[in-house]
Amino acid sequence: MTTRNVPAVAGQADTRSKYTLLLDQDDALTLDEIALALRRRTGRRVEKAEILRDLIRLTGSDPVVAGLLAAGVLRRDATG
Template structure:
């Protein structure tokens, strides 16, 4: 089967309370700034594309993950 642009994969993300609160706060801020409803899935897809295409975002993500190594 060939994947198409409309085909989507579904994921479950388990967040601790602090991360869930931070994500909720980010979503509310993005909704306020955009002046429209912004779904959390849209935020995640946009962050993925940014990390994939913007070297600065990619490097910041890599550094953050390096700092978290061993803390999970």
């Protein structure tokens, strides 16, 4: 994963970091399906970056979600 700072608004200091994320086909399809479901639910296009930002914030603020994430990571570690 790579990162670099990018300005949030032209003329302002860099406040965000840009990442490159590599997903396998199943995960990419799931992210597309989530975006489509959110579009249907909200009536507007939902960017994948917005979905990932909200998931990061949710994980950081909700111990249950953080625990589910940790369990998923451990499960993948166990299966190689």
